Amino acid sequence: MLMRMVHEGMRAGDGDRETVAEQLKQALDQGRLDLSEYDERVQKAYAAKTYGDLEGLLADLPGTVPVEKAQVEPHRNAVAPEPENRRRPGRSAFPGMLGVFLVCVVVWAMSSLGSGEWHYFWPGWVLIPVVWALVAHFRDRGNRGH
Known part of the structure; x- marks a missing residue:
């Protein structure tokens, strides 16, 4: 809880505001927001000073769960397949x-x-x-x- 409060009070950067604005644009394109609600939220996103200000703008939209709240496990790197042109035993250079x-x-x-x-x-x-x-x-x- 304390970590979340500290996180909410941290200052948001331009990149954070742009990310939220892009997610709002996707929600508009998907028909989840109407134009006036989109405009209102984008204005709030660009005016946001902290992460707490940005957090509420995406809370009711699917697919925009913050990473710290997500229940999906991070992707684990799989073993990359061997390239076709890699030298195999018995193949002469x-x-x-x-x-x-x-x-x-x-x-x-x-x-x-x-x-x-x-x-x-x-x-x-x-x-x-x-x-x-x-x-x-x-x-x-x-x-x-x-």
């Missing part, structure tokens, strides 16, 4: 990395041909993880059946 390497080689070749001279073969650096993926692919190949 080699084809994707090889594709990236080939795109880099095409970019290098086009830039070299466009300038009329062969540039430093920088896609060779991209080849390093491709080789690692190829080695892992063949190393894991024997373990897939187990």
Whole structure:
């Protein structure tokens, strides 16, 4: 009881007044309030100085129960499903990395041909993880059946 009295006396902020006004707008849209009652309550909401002033404006509307009075349990986070593109056992990263390497080689070749001279073969650096993926692919190949 004391906590509620302290809460009612606390100063309300602009965000609190906006939240109440939005809930009143929803009640108007749902036909729960007529236009004159909505106008009266919105004026009181924007004039409210404390939470106690705001509390009575929503008391008779369904779906606007304050959190501290709600009897519904808060949502518990469920375990998120595993993304489809996540690497699964037995799935090789080699084809994707090889594709990236080939795109880099095409970019290098086009830039070299466009300038009329062969540039430093920088896609060779991209080849390093491709080789690692190829080695892992063949190393894991024997373990897939187990």
